[in-house]
Amino acid sequence: MPSTTMHEVPKIMKALVVLSGNRVEVTEHPVPEVREGDILVKTVAVAQNPTDWKFVDTGRANIGSVSGCDWSGFVVKTGTNVTSPRVGQHVAGFVMGSTFADSGAYGDYVRTPAELSWVVPDGTLSHEEAATMGCAFWTAAQALFHPTRLGLVEPPAKASGEEWVYIHGGSSSVGQFGVQLAALAGYKVITTASQRNFDLVASLGASAVFDYNDPDVVKKVKAAAGDSIQFAFDAVSSADAQAISAAVIALTGGKLIHVLPVNTAVTSRTDVERSYTLIYTSLGREFTYATGQHWPAVPEDKEHMVQFLKKVPQLVKEGKIKPLPVKLWEGGLAAIPEGFKYMKEGKVSAVKIVYRV
Template sequence: MSGAVPTTMKAVIVQEGKRVQVKEHPVPPLRDDDILVKTVAVAQNPTDWKFVDFVQNVGTILGCDWSGYVVAAGKNVTSPKVGDHVAGFTQGGTFTDGGAYAEYVRIPADLSWVVPEGSISHEEAATLGCAFWTAAQALYHPTRLGLVEPPEKVNEEHWIFIYGGSSSVGQYAVQLAHLSGYKVVTTASPRNFDYVKSLGADEVFDYRDPEVVQKVKAATGDSLKEGFDTISLKESQALTAQVINPTGGKIVLLLNPIPEAKVRDDVHVGYTLIYTSLGREFNLRGSHYPVSSEDRAHMAAFLRKVPALVKEGKVKPNPVKLWKGGLTAIQDGLQYMREGKVSAEKIVYRVEETSP
C-alpha cells in the first residue's frame, strides 16, 4: 500500500505576513519507527494562529490535530497496522516535515492511538489531540500535578480546581479528573454550566463573579491543594493561586507564569508544554527545548489507555464545529478564532473537501 503514496501533497504552509497558503509540499519520508497517515479530518487550536502570527516559521506545515488511516508503516512497527483508523497530535508550524494540516502526516507509531471501530468519527477523533494530551500531561505527569491516573482512582475525597472548564483543554481536564475520582470545581460562563457539569464537574462558578474565590473555597471546604489554569492570562493565574488552601499548594499553567500574577509565595507555579511529549527537540520564541525522553514515555504510556477510554464512552470528544472547505478554508477559520468567536466547541475540517 505504501507504493500508492504520492511524493507530494497539499499542505497548509506558513507564509510571510501572518498568513498561510495551501501549496504542493513533499510527503514526509517514512522512518523505521513511524507510520504515515492519510488524513481525513484535522482540528484547529489557538496555538495554530499564534504560530502564524508570533512564531512565524515560514515554510513549515501548520496544524496539530489529525485523524486518518495508516497507509504505510516502518519496518519496526507492529502496531498500528496499515488500514487502521488512528488519531493523534503533532507540532505544527515548526518543521517542514511535520504538521497536521496536510493530506499526509508522519508520526512515530507509539505517539498515535487506534480509534476503536464503531466508536467515534474522524471529526470527533481529531479533537482528541493537543487539548486532550495537554490535559493528561498537566494532570498526571509526575513533574506537573502528579495526580492519580486512570484506570486508578484517588481513594479519598479530594478536590481539584480547573480554571476554564468549557475551554477545549478544560473539557478534557474535567473529564479526566472526574475519571480519576477527584471532586472537580471549575469556572465557566453561565451558559456553559450545564455542559461542564455533564462532563463531571461537581461545582461550577462564573469566573466573572467578584465573589468567585470565596465561593470556590466554600464549596471545597477550603481544601484545594492543586489547580490547573487552562487559560493562563494574568487574571486567571492569580485566581487559580488564590483558591488554594491556606497551607499552600501547586498550580500548573498552559503558558509561562506572569510575574505580576503572583499573589502568594506558598503556591508553587509551574507550566506544561505538550510539544515536549513528542520526542523531538525544537526552538520556540528564543528558547531551546531538548528531547525529553521522560515526557515522551509518559505520553506514549497514556496513549495506550485511550482506545479503551473512548470505546467505553468514558471520554467525550469536544463538540465539533465542522468548517466547510477543507484545507483551503483554514485561513478563514484561523481568523474566526483570532477574533475570539470560538466557545465550547472545536473547529474541524475534512481534508477531502480541499479545492484543487
C-alpha cells in the same frame, strides 16, 4: 517486518504551509518520508487550536513548515519496526505544527512516530470527533498526571474520592478534557465557566461550577471545597485566570499548573508552587521557534505520553472520555485561514473547529 503500504503514496501533497510575512497558504509540499518507527497517515479530518494561529501571528512559525497539530485518518504506510498500528486502521494524534517541514497536521498526509498515535476503536468516534482529541486532550493529561506537573492519580487507578481539584476554564478545549480526566481519576472537580456552559461542564463530571466573572468567585470556590484545594490546573492562563487559580488554593498551600508561562505579578503567594506545561515536549523531538528560542528533547515527557496513549482506546471504547463538540468548518485546508481569523476574533466557545481534508 517490512514496510507495508495501503496504496501508492504520492511524492507531493497539498498542505497549509507557513510563508514569509506571517501568513499561511495551501501549496504543494513533499510527503514526509517514513522512518523505521513511524507511520504515515492519510488525513481525513483536522482540528484547530489557538496555538495554530498564534504561531503564525507572533512570528514563532518557521517558514516552509506545515501548520496544524490535531489529526485523524487512516494508516497508509508503516516503518520497518512498527507492529501497531496496522495499515488501514483509524488512528488519531497530535504533532507540532508550524515548526518542521516534515511534520504538521494540515496536509493530505501526516507522519508521526507510531507510539505517539492511538487506534480509534471501531464504531466509536468519527474522524471529526477523534481529531478533537489532540493538543487539548494531551495537554490536560500531561498537566494532571505527569509526575513533574500535578502528579495526580492516573486512570484507571482512582483517588479517594474526597480530594478536590480546581480547573479554571472548564468549558475551554483543554478544560473539558481536564474535567473529564480528573473526575475519571476519582477527584471531585470544581471548575469555572461562562453560565451558558454550566450544564456542559457538569455533564463532563464537574461536581461544582462557578462563573469566573463573579467578583466573589474565589470565596465561593473555597467555600464549596471547604478550603481544601491543593491541586489546580489553569486551562486559560490570562492574568485574571492565573490570579484566581492561585487564590483558590488552600491556606496550607498547594500546586498549580498553567498552560502558558507563569505571570509572577498576579499573586504574592509563595506557598503555591506554580509552573506551566508545554505539550510539545511530549513529542520527544527538540525544536526551535523562528524567534530563536530552543527547546531540547525531554525523553521522560515522551515516555509518559506513550504510556498514557496506550490506555486511550479502551477509555474511548467504554465511553469514559467524550470528544469535544464539533463545529465543522466547510472548505477543507483552503478555509483554515478563515477559521484562524474567526478564532482570533474570540468567536469560539465550548466547541472545536474541525475541517475535512
